[in-house]
Each structure stands twice: as structure tokens, then as C-alpha cells.
Amino acid sequence: MKVTRIFETVIYADDLGAAERFYSDVLGLEKYSGFGVAISFRTDFGVLLIFDPAQAILPGRDVPSHGARGPGHLAFAARGDELAAWREHLAAHGVAIEMEVNWQQGGTSIYFRDPAGNSIELAPPALWGGWVF
Incomplete structure (x- = not known):
């Protein structure tokens, strides 16, 4: 057996309200739910969860405690013909x-930060093997 798809992606933000505004207003994601310790957004093929790190690390919750140190990173797919509009x-x-990278295998990534300092990338689908979106 093997897993075939990432279902949830988790990043952390001290200010969930600022994170919600950023991911809704700037990136256009629709909030799916909020449950105190986190907020969630649905994407086409998964869920983005943004947790309050001070609460996610606490033991005794309904799920195992978790967390990370420092800013995280996630990438959303963006075709080359969309980049000018994204800029x-x-x-x-x-x-x-923050940075633009022109990849040897083709395409350009745009990097910027969310309010919590997480590195967000708009990446070409060709970057990791040429998915078609």
C-alpha cells in the first residue's frame, strides 16, 4: 500500500484573525471552519489548517499535540500566465x-510572507514533474 495524496497541510500562526483575513482576502480561500485552536480552508484537493501554536502543542486534546519552530512553507500552484495578475x-x-525564482526545469515561483511569517510560494505546476491543473 502507499499513500497518494496529501489531505491536510498545517502551518501555524499566533494571530488566527490576521491569518484568516490574509488567506481569505489576499489568497481568495474560503474558510471552511474554525474551532478555537485552528481555522481551516478547503482547496481543490485538500485542506489548509492554520493552528495557534500555543494551543496545538498542549497535551490532552482530542488529537496528538503538534507544532513547529520557526516559519513554515507551503506552495500553491500557479500557471505562468497567472503570475502578472498575482503580482x-x-x-x-x-x-x-520576497523573491522570484526562475527554475531550470521551467517556470517561475513567487515567494512572499503571510502575517505570521510563513513563506508562501506560487509555484509552476511543472516544478515537480509537470502536473496539469
């Missing part, structure tokens, strides 16, 4: 682009 959209929301 304008991010600028309109006051989000600075």
Missing part, C-alpha cells in the same frame, strides 16, 4: 514579493 494582486494588498 498586481499582491501589490494591491500591500504584500511584498
